[in-house]
Amino acid sequence: MSGPDTPVPVIDLDRVERNIAKAQAYCDQHGLRLRPHIKTHKLPVLAHKQLTAGAIGITCQKISEAAVMAASGIDDILLTYNIVSDSKLPALTQLIWATEHLTIALDNDVAVNLAGRAALQAGRELDILVEFESGKLRTGVLTPEQALTLAKTILATKHLNFAGFMTYPVSQVSGDWVSRAKDLFSKHDIPITVFSGGTTPLMWQAHEVAGLTELRPGTYIYHDRATVAAGAATLDECALHVHATVVSTPEPGRAVIDAGSKTLSSDRISPEYGEGYGLVLEYPEAIITNLSEEHGVLDVSACQNQPKIGERVRIVPNHVCVVTNLHDEIIFQRDGVVQGVYPVWARGKTR
């Protein structure tokens, strides 16, 4: 019945350190540079652990997120986002000043133009990666020919260097795309030094992707129900548990916890991988069938023992990155003993 007030995300630091070391060892073994995406933890203290272990820099999605990391003393950042609005010019210029080496990935002319203006204002050079489509159908140019046109625009823009390619998610398909692009680019004497790919679910197969130079996993530091389902981790490697309390047991077979969508998010995983909104470690047969903002409703009819009001449970979330975005603070533990309470400084940084 004792422990920190709930609901609250709790990190097992030993697991975090093992996850960091394992990913670094894999990358070292295969000659890949590791550039973790910090969107999973949003904590400078853990980004610095990743760098100390051997990461060459970090990945951020948004300028405001990168600004937090830069302010904490991190000087090599890849921004994997199209920045296209004039309203972002001052913040981007400041970010260039705040870093030693900023790289931006983009897929269009407008973003090239804005990057060029920011670099000019900052009086500094920027490395640019061209993002390409590899199955997500989100952002990214479709063909090597489109990439070539964009690379030429980059090369024609003062203060910008074309450095290579970026994609998400990375898999065999992207290796083939880059091979074709390399053939095309070499005919135009444009060297490609970076091929950066993001994934946690497929990260342990990244060495099979032809030409990949840099890996950008995010979730691997904590793992979650989705990466376990994908076979990229075991349940024992999941380093973030949401601690919650049973607040109601209105009838046999139903229990309600104080973790709803404001705590766990509404993110689901594919039905073949698991039901509900997370895995309750103490009651693996329980299904979190419904979430309101502050309530999680559990079907515990398949459980031998029934949860009692006041009892604490730990939940492995479906998608851990969105969970950390919901919480202002996170607790660090070792062997169940609290080591500190950290503000999640880079949460809510959507701009």
Add this chain to the structure above:
Amino acid sequence: MSGPDTPVPVIDLDRVERNIAKAQAYCDQHGLRLRPHIKTHKLPVLAHKQLTAGAIGITCQKISEAAVMAASGIDDILLTYNIVSDSKLPALTQLIWATEHLTIALDNDVAVNLAGRAALQAGRELDILVEFESGKLRTGVLTPEQALTLAKTILATKHLNFAGFMTYPVSQVSGDWVSRAKDLFSKHDIPITVFSGGTTPLMWQAHEVAGLTELRPGTYIYHDRATVAAGAATLDECALHVHATVVSTPEPGRAVIDAGSKTLSSDRISPEYGEGYGLVLEYPEAIITNLSEEHGVLDVSACQNQPKIGERVRIVPNHVCVVTNLHDEIIFQRDGVVQGVYPVWARGKTR
């Protein structure tokens, strides 16, 4: 192309004031007391507008949320949540001190015991409502007989007053339940002074619920795609729009905006009410088919005009309460002119 940096939630203050006035007029007309749920806006400044218009107090879900409102000078608060953990005793005691009139709704003995201990520590009396089940299958006692047992425990606890019943969502069913409970309670000489029901979708039918004394709508202040779908509002009454920017148009028929699940949440609405993760006002035929954390992918193949990179769009979210929880700041406008940028003080208050 101009306007505040995106993504950002923007409030139309005129619409907010009309929504507040309309709900208050409805309640006044039907002799209902209005006790708005502040989870929708999470802003003291708007809670005070609701009170000035005639609300008798506010509703909060969690102690930490209520503490923000109390600190802003609001002294009549209903907490509609089972508080069962000893770890919450200090915060609950403080909240009793910080308010003139605190009421707690609960459905079990453990919560009664904790409320009694907090009231004792605070040296004050607390009003208690018994929550009952009315179709949500979340929290709440099932039968009037169970409510009677719990009411007797409340009456036997020093410093606690039994004041009546609470349910969510309120509808005709709950009126019938309360009628049966009143018969039972009158045989035991236990008066029922409060019957508090929560709903926005069914709020305009609340006067048909037998015995209802108090209405606790939340979403009505902003409305969203779900309450419009339910027939409780028109699209013109939706007061919160998420402003976003088109950041990529990789191929005809696909556009990507800078609002993903960190901005809009992953909440869906029933398929019969609408597809995707929100309604794009400038492109009503567009479907927001997929959300990543920072990207929203739009299928714009049915749109006559295609969105351009850098273009701003406004989105009516599926579920507005979870959107406000994601943002540290919110912009107020009148006639499209910014009136202020407000910190969302009660966001992230899950404990």
